[in-house]
Amino acid sequence: MKRMTMIEAIRSAHDVAMEKDEKVVVFGEDVGFFGGVFRCTAGLQEKYGKSRCFDTPISELGIVGTAVGMAAYGLKPVVEIQFADYFYPAYDQIASEAARLRHRSAGQFTCPLVIRMPTGGGIFGGQTHSQSPEALFTHVAGLKTVIPSNPKDAKGLLLAAIEDPDPVIFLEPKRLYNGPFDGHHDRPVTSWKKQEESDVDEGYYTIPLGKARIVQQGSDITILAYGTMVHVAQAATKQANIDAEIIDLRTLLPLDIKTIEKSVKKTGRCVVVHEATKTSGFGAELCAIVQELCFYHLEAPIARITGWDTPYPHAQEWDYFPGPKRLAKALLNTMETK
Amino acid sequence: MSEPIKPLSLHVPEPGCRPGDEPDFSDFEIPKAGQTRMPEIDAEPQDMRDMAFSIIRVLNKRGEAVGPWAQYLDVDRLKQGLEHMMILRALDNRMMSAQRQGKTSFYLQSLGEEAVACASQMALQKGDMNFPTYRQAGLLIANDYPLEMMINQIYSNKEDPLKGRQLPVFYSAKEYGFFSISGNLGTQYSQAVGWAMASAISGDNKIASAWIGDGSTSESDFHAALVFASTYQAPVILNVVNNQWAISTFQGFASGNAPTFAARGHGFGIPSLLVDGNDYLAVYAVASWAAERARRGFGPCLIEHVTYRAGAHSSSDDPSAYRPAGEGAIWPLGDPIERLKNHLIALDAWSEERHEQKSAQVLDQVKQAQKASEAIGTLTSGAHASARNIFEDVYETMPPHLVKQRQEAGC
Numbered sequence: 001m002k003r004m005t006m007i008e009a010i011r012s013a014h015d016v017a018m019e020k021d022e023k024v025v026v027f028g029e030d031v032g033f034f035g036g037v038f039r040c041t042a043g044l045q046e047k048y049g050k051s052r053c054f055d056t057p058i059s060e061l062g063i064v065g066t067a068v069g070m071a072a073y074g075l076k077p078v079v080e081i082q083f084a085d086y087f088y089p090a091y092d093q094i095a096s097e098a099a100r101l102r103h104r105s106a107g108q109f110t111c112p113l114v115i116r117m118p119t120g121g122g123i124f125g126g127q128t129h130s131q132s133p134e135a136l137f138t139h140v141a142g143l144k145t146v147i148p149s150n151p152k153d154a155k156g157l158l159l160a161a162i163e164d165p166d167p168v169i170f171l172e173p174k175r176l177y178n179g180p181f182d183g184h185h186d187r188p189v190t191s192w193k194k195q196e197e198s199d200v201d202e203g204y205y206t207i208p209l210g211k212a213r214i215v216q217q218g219s220d221i222t223i224l225a226y227g228t229m230v231h232v233a234q235a236a237t238k239q240a241n242i243d244a245e246i247i248d249l250r251t252l253l254p255l256d257i258k259t260i261e262k263s264v265k266k267t268g269r270c271v272v273v274h275e276a277t278k279t280s281g282f283g284a285e286l287c288a289i290v291q292e293l294c295f296y297h298l299e300a301p302i303a304r305i306t307g308w309d310t311p312y313p314h315a316q317e318w319d320y321f322p323g324p325k326r327l328a329k330a331l332l333n334t335m336e337t338k
Numbered sequence: 339m340s341e342p343i344k345p346l347s348l349h350v351p352e353p354g355c356r357p358g359d360e361p362d363f364s365d366f367e368i369p370k371a372g373q374t375r376m377p378e379i380d381a382e383p384q385d386m387r388d389m390a391f392s393i394i395r396v397l398n399k400r401g402e403a404v405g406p407w408a409q410y411l412d413v414d415r416l417k418q419g420l421e422h423m424m425i426l427r428a429l430d431n432r433m434m435s436a437q438r439q440g441k442t443s444f445y446l447q448s449l450g451e452e453a454v455a456c457a458s459q460m461a462l463q464k465g466d467m468n469f470p471t472y473r474q475a476g477l478l479i480a481n482d483y484p485l486e487m488m489i490n491q492i493y494s495n496k497e498d499p500l501k502g503r504q505l506p507v508f509y510s511a512k513e514y515g516f517f518s519i520s521g522n523l524g525t526q527y528s529q530a531v532g533w534a535m536a537s538a539i540s541g542d543n544k545i546a547s548a549w550i551g552d553g554s555t556s557e558s559d560f561h562a563a564l565v566f567a568s569t570y571q572a573p574v575i576l577n578v579v580n581n582q583w584a585i586s587t588f589q590g591f592a593s594g595n596a597p598t599f600a601a602r603g604h605g606f607g608i609p610s611l612l613v614d615g616n617d618y619l620a621v622y623a624v625a626s627w628a629a630e631r632a633r634r635g636f637g638p639c640l641i642e643h644v645t646y647r648a649g650a651h652s653s654s655d656d657p658s659a660y661r662p663a664g665e666g667a668i669w670p671l672g673d674p675i676e677r678l679k680n681h682l683i684a685l686d687a688w689s690e691e692r693h694e695q696k697s698a699q700v701l702d703q704v705k706q707a708q709k710a711s712e713a714i715g716t717l718t719s720g721a722h723a724s725a726r727n728i729f730e731d732v733y734e735t736m737p738p739h740l741v742k743q744r745q746e747a748g749c
Contacts, residue, residue: 062562069532
């Protein structure tokens with residue numbers, strides 16, 4: 001065990017995966033010599049050579065397109081899109097190609113590929129370094145979508161994603177790279193070093209895709225969250241002083257529906273929270289699933305706390321970010337509804 | 339300049355001729371057969387820039403094979419090549435009719451450009467991979483893929499290897515070096531480069547052959563593929579099939595002011611060749627040259643195949659609405675089957691009579707395959723793969739939400 005930041009945990013996942021399987025290749029913009037702008041691939045080129053970890057031209061389309069070809073060849077590409085905001089030129093390769101190759105070729109060709117990208121806000125990145133595009137992936141049949149909320153999960157989920165025989169989108173909440181963040185932007189930054197969730201096994205381990213984690217048990221209300229919002233939910237729960245059950249979904253697709261259903265049936269109340277824009281966001285899917293499965297157990301309408309349906313702002317970041325204050329208010333409202 | 343500045347106006351390209359006009363290719367520059375040189379296999383890209391502007395041709399008007407590129411094929415291989423093209427044409431003919439008869443929803447033929455795919459395939463080895471468009475069925479035929487399997491796919495019948503999931507002619511045949519076809523144009527180009535990079539990463543000697551049409555070179559995929567191919571010196575052949583027409587849009591919309599599509603390779607430092615796509619020997623020679631270059635580690639090569647789409651784009655359009663009816667008949671590079679036939683006759687290895695016999699034999703072969711396939715079923719007769727298979731292969735293991743939906747669908 002070693003205390004790791006999320007960056008160190010992701011780097012460690014790459015390292016043990018490359019050590020274990022020579023078919024794993026890692027590439028992306030600034031990923032090779034420099035080790036990535038967030039340092040997630042630092043040292044890999046030196047250790048495994050330039051043909052297994054390398055820099056690419058600035059072309060997300062080219063990165064994903066070549067990765068699809070490599071995966072079809074039999075390699076296991078793990079590629080980095082420098083910011084999730086930049087994936088759009090590669091969307092055709094992701095949604096029409098990687099996601100459908102197995103199906104359209106009736107299993108002749110497959111696409112075991114991991115596309116990593118830093119997601120979400122909280123770093124004053126403005127509209128081109130802060131977006132949360134997860135719903136654009138969960139809407140595509142053939143993809144799996146994963147968002148870890150801590151170093152331990154990040155490593156285990158990334159290794160599971162690399163082992164997976166199908167394309168996996170791996171969204172890394174960049175505000176969590178160096179420490180947990182509960183949305184209290186005006187308080188001192190905290191480090192992963194003091195957190196239990198940063199105790200990371202230095203060896204090889206996986207956390208299965210499709211299994212949620214109950215962050216804290218509670219009986220009054222269920223909060224469905226993922227990524228940075230898992231930490232915001234904890235802060236909001238304290239602020240509202242209620243006995244909430246917080247579920248970290250970890251994988252959006254496949255979704256751990258059973259854990260959600262069990263919890264909401266127990267608490268009878270549900271709040272969904274994400275950073276992404278509200279309309280047609282993943283929260284809408286969560287609300288639909290909860291009402292389908294738990295309608296007669298619900299004692300209040302399901303609330304959705306999300307980013308506003310606007311571009312992500314720069315100077316007004318904290319007016320946009322769904323922080324603990326907004327979430328606590330929603331929790332209290334939902335508790336008061338009879 | 340002292341003249342006053344006039345308001346700008348937008349330049350929108352127009353083809354030389356439209357319906358009602360007299361078709362005219364007098365601007366089309368064609369070097370004599372045998373005139374274009376052959377560079378050394380390891381020549382530097384900057385030492386062969388001329389190759390992007392002069393069409394490599396082997397067969398002259400008398401049907402003789404001439405010049406530096408005329409050295410690759412023996413008579414038996416040529417006869418085989420002729421047969422491949424004849425099978426493809428006969429298959430196209432039968433399937434266009436089958437589409438009209440409602441046995442399938444859609445068809446796309448290779449009429450007039452059969453040599454491009456048929457000859458290119460002969461230059462590849464087992465283990466190499468084509469990343470084709472929908473107009474390279476000749477790759478499968480030249481690789482002896484069973485005709486019946488092709489027709490089963492076209493009919494989406496119970497034996498369709500793709501289980502009725504894909505549009506007709508969107509074949510996939512991994513064992514035959516034929517990558518699954520996408521309808522989103524150009525996407526296969528960067529994938530081919532990635533596949534070739536994987537061969538190099540793995541220390542293998544396999545090469546990829548990427549295919550794209552003139553129109554689709556406008557897609558970003560083409561440019562991304564070229565930059566990656568160049569950067570990593572991937573062992574890939576980048577084929578551009580310039581058949582002059584992208585549905586109703588003439589090639590000038592994709593080429594803009596560039597003299598050739600081959601010249602596109604120059605900005606990327608990729609050696610680029612221009613070949614007479616209706617000259618089986620020339621296509622084979624150029625493909626062999628590029629394949630050897632890639633396999634020996636000298637990197638990618640771009641080949642523009644100059645040809646003419648003699649038929650409609652697909653079963654869904656009528657070319658008489660956008661180009662002169664007689665244009666195909668006066669296409670200066672002729673017909674690939676006629677030209678190879680004449681070459682074999684000039685070699686005294688063939689005759690009109692034998693050609694007639696071969697035509698009948700080939701037609702019979704296609705009819706037999708069609709009959710066998712129709713006994714299994716067509717789009718409108720017989721069983722298809724079950725509805726259950728819609729849910730299979732979305733993922734290797736079906737996730738719970740899909741299991742639930744499958745149950746909901748009652749299968």
